Amino acid sequence: MLGESDEFSEILKTGFPMYLLIAIPLLLVMSPVCPANAAHEFNVYRAQQYSLQGVSYGSKGSIINLEARSLKTWSSRSRHCVFVLMDNFTIEEYKQISAGSGALVLIVPPPPYTQEQRIIMMEIEQTILSSDTVIPIYVMDWSPKVKKLMDNLGDSKIIDENASSAAKAFINSVSANGYQIVVSTSKPVLQQNVAISTIQGQLIGYGFQDKLPSILIVAHYDTFGLAPELSYGADSNGSGAAILLLLAKLLSKVYAEKNRPKYNVMFILSGGGKLNFLGSKNWIEQQMDKSNILQDVSFVLCLDSLGTSRNIYGHVSKPPKDDSKMGLFLNELNNNLGENGLKMIHKKINLGSDTLAWEHERYSIRRLPAFTLSNYKSHKNNSRRTILDKIERLDPKFMFRNAQIIAKTLVSHLYDYNTSETPKINIDFETLRSSLDLLVLTPRSTQIMTLKNNPLLNNLLLAMNKYLKDVNVSHLLADKVDPQFSFFTVTSATLQVYNVKPAVFDLILTLAIALYLAIVYLFIQLVPIVYDLYIGTIRPEPVVSVPKKSNRKDKHR
Amino acid sequence: MTLYHFGNCVILLYIPYYLTYKYANLSEYGAFWKCIQGGIIYAFTQLCKMLILATFFPANEASINTLSFSNFFKSSVDLADIVGIYMILQSIPGKGHSKVMTAGIGWAGAEILLTRFLLLWVGARGTEFDWKYIQKCLESNINLMHHIMTAALVWLLSRHDLSKLQSKFSPFAAVIILLLLSVYRTVLIDSFSTWLLIDPWSIIAIKGLYTIVLGLVMLNYYTRLSTLIGMY
Numbered sequence: 001m002l003g004e005s006d007e008f009s010e011i012l013k014t015g016f017p018m019y020l021l022i023a024i025p026l027l028l029v030m031s032p033v034c035p036a037n038a039a040h041e042f043n044v045y046r047a048q049q050y051s052l053q054g055v056s057y058g059s060k061g062s063i064i065n066l067e068a069r070s071l072k073t074w075s076s077r078s079r080h081c082v083f084v085l086m087d088n089f090t091i092e093e094y095k096q097i098s099a100g101s102g103a104l105v106l107i108v109p110p111p112p113y114t115q116e117q118r119i120i121m122m123e124i125e126q127t128i129l130s131s132d133t134v135i136p137i138y139v140m141d142w143s144p145k146v147k148k149l150m151d152n153l154g155d156s157k158i159i160d161e162n163a164s165s166a167a168k169a170f171i172n173s174v175s176a177n178g179y180q181i182v183v184s185t186s187k188p189v190l191q192q193n194v195a196i197s198t199i200q201g202q203l204i205g206y207g208f209q210d211k212l213p214s215i216l217i218v219a220h221y222d223t224f225g226l227a228p229e230l231s232y233g234a235d236s237n238g239s240g241a242a243i244l245l246l247l248a249k250l251l252s253k254v255y256a257e258k259n260r261p262k263y264n265v266m267f268i269l270s271g272g273g274k275l276n277f278l279g280s281k282n283w284i285e286q287q288m289d290k291s292n293i294l295q296d297v298s299f300v301l302c303l304d305s306l307g308t309s310r311n312i313y314g315h316v317s318k319p320p321k322d323d324s325k326m327g328l329f330l331n332e333l334n335n336n337l338g339e340n341g342l343k344m345i346h347k348k349i350n351l352g353s354d355t356l357a358w359e360h361e362r363y364s365i366r367r368l369p370a371f372t373l374s375n376y377k378s379h380k381n382n383s384r385r386t387i388l389d390k391i392e393r394l395d396p397k398f399m400f401r402n403a404q405i406i407a408k409t410l411v412s413h414l415y416d417y418n419t420s421e422t423p424k425i426n427i428d429f430e431t432l433r434s435s436l437d438l439l440v441l442t443p444r445s446t447q448i449m450t451l452k453n454n455p456l457l458n459n460l461l462l463a464m465n466k467y468l469k470d471v472n473v474s475h476l477l478a479d480k481v482d483p484q485f486s487f488f489t490v491t492s493a494t495l496q497v498y499n500v501k502p503a504v505f506d507l508i509l510t511l512a513i514a515l516y517l518a519i520v521y522l523f524i525q526l527v528p529i530v531y532d533l534y535i536g537t538i539r540p541e542p543v544v545s546v547p548k549k550s551n552r553k554d555k556h557r
Numbered sequence: 558m559t560l561y562h563f564g565n566c567v568i569l570l571y572i573p574y575y576l577t578y579k580y581a582n583l584s585e586y587g588a589f590w591k592c593i594q595g596g597i598i599y600a601f602t603q604l605c606k607m608l609i610l611a612t613f614f615p616a617n618e619a620s621i622n623t624l625s626f627s628n629f630f631k632s633s634v635d636l637a638d639i640v641g642i643y644m645i646l647q648s649i650p651g652k653g654h655s656k657v658m659t660a661g662i663g664w665a666g667a668e669i670l671l672t673r674f675l676l677l678w679v680g681a682r683g684t685e686f687d688w689k690y691i692q693k694c695l696e697s698n699i700n701l702m703h704h705i706m707t708a709a710l711v712w713l714l715s716r717h718d719l720s721k722l723q724s725k726f727s728p729f730a731a732v733i734i735l736l737l738l739s740v741y742r743t744v745l746i747d748s749f750s751t752w753l754l755i756d757p758w759s760i761i762a763i764k765g766l767y768t769i770v771l772g773l774v775m776l777n778y779y780t781r782l783s784t785l786i787g788m789y
Contacts, residue, residue: 182684498683498684498686499685499686499687500684500685501686506565509562509691510568513568513569516569517568517569517572517573517576520572520576520698521576521580524576525580527776530773530776534776534777534780534781535780
């Protein structure tokens with residue numbers, strides 16, 4: 001083609017084309033195809049991958065480079081990245097997808113949710129958390145950009161089986177927009193040095209410290225949910241931990257008085273509450289070994305999820321005797337609660353089960369009188385382990401009321417129901433609010449809390465130090481050989497969406513370009529004709545011109 | 558597949574140039590190196606323009622597409638293009654049609670090499686599909702027409718016999734107006750389209766139409782002058 005011009009032919013005769021043959025592939029290899037300019041980038045959060053007591057759960061994959069499909073259009077025959085709204089998904093569909101080799105991106109729909117939506121979403125969540133799969137699973141928050149992507153995926157015509165004719169199906173498949181999903185991150189590896197941290201602090205009663213009975217107040221602060229970085233756990237157990245901090249502040253004032261109570265009160269903010277209460281277990285074992293604090297325990301009060309309702313359930317492993325300290329406390333609490341009362345639920349510890357139901361069972365196993373106060377009637381309620389448990393779920397009014405009643409009952413118990421000595425207590429809503437904010441605005445999953453100098457852990461320590469004595473932290477590290485729990489890295493990633501066209505489209509484009517070039521060719525041929533046309537309209541000028549073939553020329557275009 | 562798309566774009570970009578070069582019969586005049594010479598002058602002119610822009614116009618990217626005096630003055634720097642094309646015309650000893658064609662193709666060819674090739678190399682090979690690369694290629698085709706037209710206008714202006722053309726309206730003034738219309742083409746169409754929010758495909762159609770209309774008017778003068786001086 002280029003041979004038409006002498007200069008080009010000369011160039012061609014030299015070694016130039018040979019150099020090109022070498023240079024072009026070199027250039028192709030060396031120049032990176034930059035993936036940086038994707039049309040859209042989303043922050044996504046990888047689903048849990050963990051193992052507990054030797055069994056592994058969750059999703060093992062993290063890297064995606066697949067075509068995006070919606071729930072309707074994905075097929076198990078090829079590998080696809082399926083985008084699903086969490087409330088529009090069934091467990092059967094999840095099982096099909098997780099058995100394949102694609103990937104799954106779950107989109108959390110925007111609040112508010114109806115009761116059915118919550119139930120569906122939490123069931124999916126528990127299914128994923130209690131099974132294991134090799135495909136990567138990511139969770140993505142809702143946004144207008146996500147909605148647009150979902151809409152486009154929904155109307156995708158790539159495999160439209162309803163097309164009325166083959167021609168229409170072909171046109172659809174050429175004109176369709178495809179999306180290539182890329183998540184390039186590292187492979188998940190075992191996370192080293194995961195520690196479950198438990199913070200303790202105490203208030204010393206009047207008299208000989210070692211001879212006084214003690215009361216333990218326990219709440220776990222860690223959370224659990226489908227994606228570690230989305231587990232805010234506002235109710236479970238942000239509310240319990242916040243009430244614990246509130247009680248610490250309140251009792252520190254009471255204990256500053258002259259006639260302070262004749263009880264020691266120990267506050268325990270335990271970790272690992274969602275991991276079979278390993279934090280409490282470890283703490284008890286340590287205390288058994290090295291101190292006599294567990295010698296004379298009146299009762300252990302565990303706080304778990306107290307922010308959503310005015311119904312409080314008291315969970316016990318063994319019904320208390322009415323004249324025991326614990327029985328007295330529960331009776332008083334029942335009186336103070338008024339019309340709703342305290343509903344006692346008695347559940348024996350199931351030693352055959354892998355996991356314990358409530359935190360108090362860790363203490364009951366050691367024959368300490370213990371009970372849990374909670375808004376939930378059953379430990380099986382999925383609301384205690386979900387990413388939907390955000391601060392919007394809390395009802396501050398109920399939570400404040402629950403905190404007030406527990407505080408009041410506790411203080412009067414500390415003075416043995418001797419009303420004349422009991423100091424007036426008043427707690428204000430702001431205190432509760434600030435301790436709640438300290439906790440529930442950050443995700444508190446065990447694996448992201450374990451970094452050294454974790455700011456949240458430091459803040460909790462500071463808060464405890466402010467009100468309590470002998471504050472210290474104990475860390476439980478997983479055993480290297482036979483870990484009770486282990487986590488894997490990669491908790492969040494960036495998901496890139498590329499707009500792509502099917503391969504047929506490029507072929508059609510080539511045909512269109514060829515057609516266009518033919519038109520350009522005709523247009524160039526047309527210019528001399530227009531030129532002649534203009535000459536025809538001009539009166540012959542004095543210069544006599546020999547009409548020459550004007551095919552060469554000019555304004556070509 | 559993306560390399561294939563890159564190939565598509567390159568074909569769309571360069572074949573019209575080749576066709577133009579071939580059917581203007583420039584090869585008969587040995588004009589290839591003169592085109593390259595034109596390209597060098599193009600690069601030099603752009604360098605000068607950038608120096609002027611960087612020196613006298615503070616960068617305000619925000620209002621790049623709005624109709625304002627600063628944008629108007631900024632695009633006035635494009636008047637330097639006329640000087641550049643004039644220099645090419647002066648340095649090419651050829652006569653008549655081939656001289657104008659050589660200047661136009663050299664100028665436009667240097668432009669696509671310097672501004673389009675890297676864009677395609679980096680962009681069109683990526684995973685992401687975007688119509689904008691096809692649009693840029695079509696726009697370059699229109700620019701080829703535009704630059705040849707500008708070269709012809711500059712040539713007309715440089716002829717002393719221009720005033721001898723019989724016309725109701727001063728041919729000199731007409732050519733000046735045409736030149737100004739072609740220099741301010743980009744700023745006119747861009748601000749018009751941001752004002753009316755026209756989609757990219759329509760902008761290309763408008764640019765094409767605008768250039769063809771100007772080209773036809775210019776061709777009228779060009780034909781008459783070349784007839785007058787006996788050049789075919």
